[in-house]
Amino acid sequence: MSVTREIRIGGPPPDPAPESPALSFDGFYHAHFRALVVQLAAYTGDRSQAQDLVQDAFCQAFARWERVAGYDDPLAWVRRVAWNLAHNRWRRLRTAQAYLRRQRETHVAGPNPDRVAVDTAMAKLPPRQRRAVILYYLADLSVAEIADQERVAEGTVKSWLHRGRAALAAQLRESTGEVRDV
Template structure:
């Protein structure tokens, strides 16, 4: 570098000479061309921002290598942190629901649409009667009556199956 060059031209010449070497060194150090390129680019961007100070150092190249390595370490820490977070927040897969009792669901299929809906919301979705009523846009008393009648109808349909007979 010649000390009489304007700072922008001085940086540009230094960048052209040093960037390929820093990029290559970071790529070799990390085994990742993308990370090597990113670390070198970030280091040179910081060098440009602080060029007034960096250009006066005994070894601007040493500073940019150290800065690039810091960028690599920062990236590795961030990746490790993300992986730990993902491992902690990863939910165990939800097992599929138990297969339904085919006789029961054949019997439920014979109910009226209102009764089927009430049965599904109350016993499959496990909603309290008040919420079933709100979901169906009927009174709680209507839900209670519908469920009572549906249970009696199901009992009549399923009684032969429970005794070993087929309906």
């Protein structure tokens, strides 16, 4: 492998083509947007909010790109702005929630005894039976859909449902002395 080099004798080295600030910002934006969204989504727990925050941070960077581009690490500046925006948004939300809590008094009725008995009985079921009962009765999934989701045969799901219902009936019978509909 041979390397050819151009040797210029005399005169200054050729100037690289000047890159316009808009083009360099575009490349910077496309290179770092996704990574910053992932970081902020992990921090905020909301991908949509993270996208908004990072977009706002890049807007601020674009408005002062001449100066930001000259920093040693422009990405660190944009990241700090995005994190500050997230923190400020969280602080405003916390303040608003505290205000709302002070403004209205809410009374929430506790669960009725039937609900407590069912919840207690459900907690005693083995995890697979509990999951099958929840998916069948609360999520309204069919036996075939549950089997597909859990990657088991339909007969296995039917067995889990049968055993789960029998265990729930026995638990409810013990706790209340009567059988309740599950």
